[in-house]
Amino acid sequence: MPNARLAIVWSPEAEEDLIEIWSYLADQASPQVADTQLGAVENATVNLEHWPYSGRRRDSLLPGLRSVPAAPYVIFYRVRGDAVEIVRVLHGRRDIDAIFGDLSDP
Numbered sequence: 001m002p003n004a005r006l007a008i009v010w011s012p013e014a015e016e017d018l019i020e021i022w023s024y025l026a027d028q029a030s031p032q033v034a035d036t037q038l039g040a041v042e043n044a045t046v047n048l049e050h051w052p053y054s055g056r057r058r059d060s061l062l063p064g065l066r067s068v069p070a071a072p073y074v075i076f077y078r079v080r081g082d083a084v085e086i087v088r089v090l091h092g093r094r095d096i097d098a099i100f101g102d103l104s105d106p
Helices: 012-028 031-050 096-104
Strands: 007-010 065-070 073-080 083-091
Touching: 007 012, 007 031, 012 031, 012 083, 031 065, 031 073, 031 083, 083 096
Parallel strands: 007 083
Antiparallel strands: 065 073, 073 083
């Protein structure tokens, strides 16, 4: 019996990340390269619909946070009830600890 599908929900920050990724790659390389990279991100998130706990645990960054690669980007997400919330999509070379540290500060 296949796993139930969970909805994918994008945070406003993750949506902004996608726009920035596409714009940067389209400018620096080509729109085709940008489309290909966003396709890789989409493929990784589709897998999360069926296997939401397959990603690496990242509780040290934020409780309940997980991640999966879409090289060179990393998709950060949380499982919330019957949905997978995509929290951020960040380049692997960014200072991930600092970015998520800002989220956990009051």
